[in-house]
Amino acid sequence: MNAAVKTFVALAVIYLQVNIVNAQQAAIGKTEITKWQYGKNGAVSLTYDDGSINQFKHALPIMERLKLPATFFVITGGIPGSKYYGKFIGRPVKTIIKESATIPTNEKNFFERCSAGGYLGYKGTISYVTKAVGLYDNVKRREHAFKVMDTLYQKVRNGDFQPGYQPCDEVLQEDGLTWDDLRSYSGRGYEIASHSITHASMPGLDSVNISYELEKSKEEIRDKMGVRSTFSTEVPYGYEDERVMKIAYKIYPVLRNRMPEPWLKEIDRASKQTPCTTTKDYIQWQRGATTKTPLSLMESWVDTAVAKNNTWLVLVFHGVDNLGYEALPHTMLDEYFQYIKNNQKDLWIATFGDVARYMRQKEYTKLEEGKTGDKLIINLSSPLYRGLYDLPLTLKTYVSPEWKRVWVWQGKRMQRVDATTDDKGSYVLYQAYPWTPLTLAGKEN
Missing domain, CATH: 3.20.20.370 (Glycoside hydrolase/deacetylase)
Structure with missing residues (x-):
């Protein structure tokens, strides 16, 4: 291969490389919401x-x-000054205790007996409920769960517990918290x-x-x-019981x-x-x-x-x-x-809560880009309730390589951000709320 041909080939390679790089360059004004806040x-x-x-x-x-x-x-419920404390909502517990003498625990009455179990008027009953619910969570062991509840109610009828109410250990370990x-x-x-x-065992309620x-x-x-x-x-208890989750979601x-x-x-x-x-x-x-x-x-x-x-x-x-x-x-x-x-x-x-907010805001926020003269305009909109979804999102906007410093306005709020570069061009990272338009303007120095 002679020198002229070699030169032509080298220039062609450089031309292709330049075009590949240019094809990867992000358009000025191209904006995305970063996956995590601050671009982490x-x-x-x-x-x-x-x-x-x-x-x-x-x-x-x-x-x-x-x-x-x-x-x-x-x-x-265990923190002093709380208005709401543990209680059973349902029929009188004396009626449930009396029925347990003749009607064994089964699928029809298990939830009621578990719900009432901690509020039968005796100390030490909650541990039986917790054990029964742990067994009930496994379909193959539900008969064992029923037997645990039968044992509990039999002991109550026999007077084997001391009168009173005793919360679970987790509540007692909060002692001193206000x-x-x-x-x-x-x-x-x-x-x-x-x-x-x-700290109730929810799948049993x-x-x-x-x-x-x-x-x-x-x-x-x-x-x-x-x-x-x-x-x-x-x-x-980290439960993912479907019945409980449906109630909690609401x-x-x-x-x-x-x-x-x-x-x-x-x-x-x-x-x-x-x-x-x-x-x-x-x-x-x-x-x-x-x-x-x-x-x-x-x-x-x-x-x-x-x-x-x-x-x-x-x-x-x-x-x-x-x-x-x-x-x-x-x-x-x-x-x-x-x-x-x-x-x-x-x-x-x-x-x-903040990470969950950010992810949901990112997924539901719509973004529109535009230009007015030498300024970039970014519009964000979100259907989420502003009272709870109030975290700023981190935006990444590609700017002219001549912009070394960028001013970002959102309403009365202004940020001054230094531009940096990646393999797609010059860009700035900045914080923005999804309910007010943004204006970006830059200077060379």
Whole structure:
């Protein structure tokens, strides 16, 4: 091949490369809503169940030092000053006790007997209800569940229990928690959300008593904390019982138990599955550390969320420092939270409610682009209720390479953003609310 031909071939290759690059360049004004706020690569939420006092005494100070937000699902009925407490809604319990002497527990009366079980006027009965519901959740073991309830009512009839009322251990572990404390934590950026009134085993309750547990807990939190705190809930024990979920969906916008959205793949904490390829936009990956979970495994969960671009790691904690279910030492949490903090460059660390809000806002917000002279115009619109869906979305807009600095106006709010580049061109990242048009203008320096 002579020199002229070689030169021609080299120029042709360069021409093709330039055209391929140009074909990949994003059009000026092209805008997208980033998958996660601030354009991060993944998200993680720290969540706590039950409201154990040690969560606030020993875990919260660590998070405050590291400036990490978290969500606390609290049992409202056990907090002093609460208006709504545990009770049975239905026929007189004496009638139910009397019937149990001649009519065995069966499919027709199981829910009623479970619902009444904690309110028969005796201490120690709730543990029988919890055990029966755990068995009932397995279809093959329902006869065993019925026998547990028969045993409970027989003991009540025999006078084997002490008179009175005794809540479950989770309620007792909240001792020392106050609404004033919770309002203070909320004001410091922590999400306080519902975990029902009494930590009841919902799949064993009838619909009236399920509704009471969830609705009145929501009402309590609304009155004590404000409407924004009524966004999220976790139905106790992590149940995903379909009958319970249908009732809960009508009361709360978001359940940690389940979020049945067409754009979300869910992996619950009992599953051994890990995030993998999916056609859905997001994956919610729940993991629950126990006393047997090595720190290295917990750290690998964070690494996975960083490596993916669609994964929301939802961490579930219960007990802290020997108080509560599967209690973890605060020293271990300190080390783990520091590891999460060290990955903050790639991970959006936010409350459960805020991540759920952001995803839903992104999926339901419509975006329109336009130009007026040398300005870019972005219009956003959303059908979601502004009172609850009030997080700013992060927008990524491609701009002229001559724009080194960009001014973004939305109403009276102005942001000044420095442009940066990727393989598609120059762009800016900025925050925007989906109800007021945006105007972008830039300068060369």
